[in-house]
Amino acid sequence: MAYHHQIDAERCKGCGLCVAVCPKKVLEIATAVNTRGYFPAYQARPEDCVFCAICATMCPDVAITITEVEEIRAAG
Amino acid sequence: MGKILMKGNEAIGEAAIRAGCLNYFAYPITPQSEVAEYLAKRMPEVGGVFLQGESEVAVGYMLFGAAGAGERVFTTSSSPGISLMSEAISYIAAAQLPVVFVNIIRGGPGLGGILPSQGDYFQATKGGGHGDYRLLVLAPASVQETAEMVMMAFPLAEKYRNPVMILGDGLIGQMMEPVEFPDHLRTAPSDKNAWASNGMATRGSRQRNLVKSLFLDPEALNNQNLLLKSKYDRMRREEVRYETYNLDGDYRVLIVSYGTMSRVCRTAVDNLKAAGVEVGLLRPQTLFPFPLEAVREAAGRPACQAVISIEMSMGQMVEDVERAVCGIRPVHWYGKCGGDVPTPEEVMDVVRGLMAGGR
Amino acid sequence: MGKTFSKPRSLTDQPTHYCPGCTHGVIHRLVAETIDELDIMERTVGIAPVGCAVLAYNYFNCDFQEAAHGRAPAMATGIKRVRPDLVVFTYQGDGDLASIGMGEIVHAANRGEKFTVIFVNNAVYGMTGGQMAPTTMPGQRTTTSPRGRNVEEVGMPIKVAELLAALETPAYITRQTVIDPKGIRKAKKAIRKAFEYQLAGRCFSLVEVVSTCPTNWGMTPVEAVAWARETLLPYYQLGEFKVPE
Secondary structure: OEEEEEEOOOOOOOOOHHHHHOOOOOEEEOOOOOOOOOOOEEEOOHHHOOOOOHHHHHOOOOOEEEEEEOOOOOOO | OOOEEEEHHHHHHHHHHHHOOOEEEEOOOOOOHHHHHHHHHHHHHOOOEEEEOOOHHHHHHHHHHHHHOOOOOEEEEOOHHHHHHHHHHHHHHHOOOOOEEEEEEEOOOOOOOOOEOOOOHHHHHOOOOOOOOOOEEEOOOOHHHHHHHHHHHHHHHHHHOOOEEEEEEHHHHHOEEEEOOOHHHOOOOOOOOOOOOOOOOOOOOOOOOEEOOOOOOHHHHHHHHHHHHHHHHHHHHHOOOEEEEOOOOOOOEEEEOOHHHHHHHHHHHHHHHHOOOOEEEEEEOEEEOOOHHHHHHHHOOOOOOEEEEEOOOOOOHHHHHHHHHOOOOOEEEEOOOOOOOOOHHHHHHHHHHHHOOOO | OOOOEOOOOOEOOOOOOOOOOOOHHHHHHHHHHHHHHHOOHHHEEEEEOOOHHHHHHHOEOOEEEEOOOOOHHHHHHHHHHHOOOOEEEEEEEHHHHHHHOHHHHHHHHHHOOOOEEEEEEOOOEOOOOOEOOOOOOEOOOEOOEOOOEOHHHHOOOOOHHHHHHOOOOOEEEEEEEOOOHHHHHHHHHHHHHHHHHHHOOOOEEEEEEEOOOHHHHOOOHHHHHHHHHHHHHHHOOOEEEEOOO
């Protein structure tokens, strides 16, 4: 099963709690503001993400979602 | 069902049940604790809710919750208790909830006394709580009228989605008189699904309801106030009730008096009439909306030389009487506090004093 | 093996007004997840307090009433008494519940009212700008204890869970925290247990949740979590203080 981790940059307030709790140090705070003036979190090292949802659990703004996606068949 | 001899307080409790209100939250306070004692026995018999709250403050918000959930609900208390509920009354009016309050007034201010008084007139009619809200205030003068007004209060509260207050006093609460509970005053509760937080499943709706009074946006709050005002203006047009006595003759003095005090004045009017002195009496049955036109018309009669507001307070209704009379006649006040109800003889002396041109 | 994660149905889409890192948002989600899992949204009535969470009703999809400051337990009593079939919960802060509303919460608990209380303890008045609360710690600076809470003057912080657990009436009283993922998972279980006690008509239930207030503590969200762990948790012990037999 493949998963897709997403941070809603507009909903995120850049509080940094997800960054602090991520066991794989995947997340960081962006250097560009969103439309509400916050620096949102983002996946700096997505390849390290194990989809444990700890970040989503900690997020006060339900800005992080993880969804199941179809396995991407090898091309050909 | 014929008349039963009942204490006023108990008649109030029974009247609510007969009107179709089966939810009562209250706190003991003399001189009306008998309502709670009566309903503590009666409500379980009719499958109703009786709960004694920890304070009148808490009771005020139990009423808010229950009414906000779309159920008929009422309480009874006395002066200091009503003061404690006044914040909740403001919230209930602001959230447009139908709740019935009965105030069996006792002597004030402060702890005051436990005997009859009419010293809560301002609190009831000019707003005891904060903000622009009004209460529809009914003032009975007998146990029978109290029962009927309690029964009428529920559909009125629902018609206006506003608290209604019955203003009695210690005498009305404590005395026993024959009373009956007219069937035509029993009413079915109105449909509250449009606004009540009674559970989406209850009303088969996917739309949730929100019962609140916070309007941070100034325009929204102003609109809310205009909405409330439109209801109060409608009350002024449709709900004025008063009774006249001996107003058909050439009375030289007009007495304006309500509740227990008006009964004493009625005796005084009879005695004076027997002595060849014509005096008129106008008894407001609604204190808000106040019968302004009726008082002005009665004061304006050619033979009438003076108007006097006789009330068991230091002069509160007199201000509304002055507002009604607009200076076309001199307006006076007479009253006593503390619980000694003025006697007919006292009233007669005061009225004679006015006629002698003394004032 | 990964997990999916999404917004509970009972939460609206509206972003909250809470400050960055304020754990109100976490608690709202846990309550909403519980309402979803128990499938009770259509018969639930929430009661918002006066405080930062006064606007909680904007974030839930169930019926709501908004209380006067401290009076939510009385309103919940009114609703539950006339409509015992409804699921009722109050959501209150420490100023709301433990200061002005102390009378209401003690008596609602003592009567064993069958509703659930979510009590957010962040040791300060948030909405009004960081004043001292009954749960403010000794020496903790607030806008009304600028030299730090002086226990000689205003006494010690109130432990609400222990206070209510001393009442004889059966109840479920627990204190949890949401300052870290482990705490959040346990808090979710406690909130669910509280609602289940209500659904079973079993007893009064209250979940005290030790929370952060970065803005009024004058800290970053991450610093606030550390301060809460070092200063609040030793005083506000976590655990179940009362469970109905």
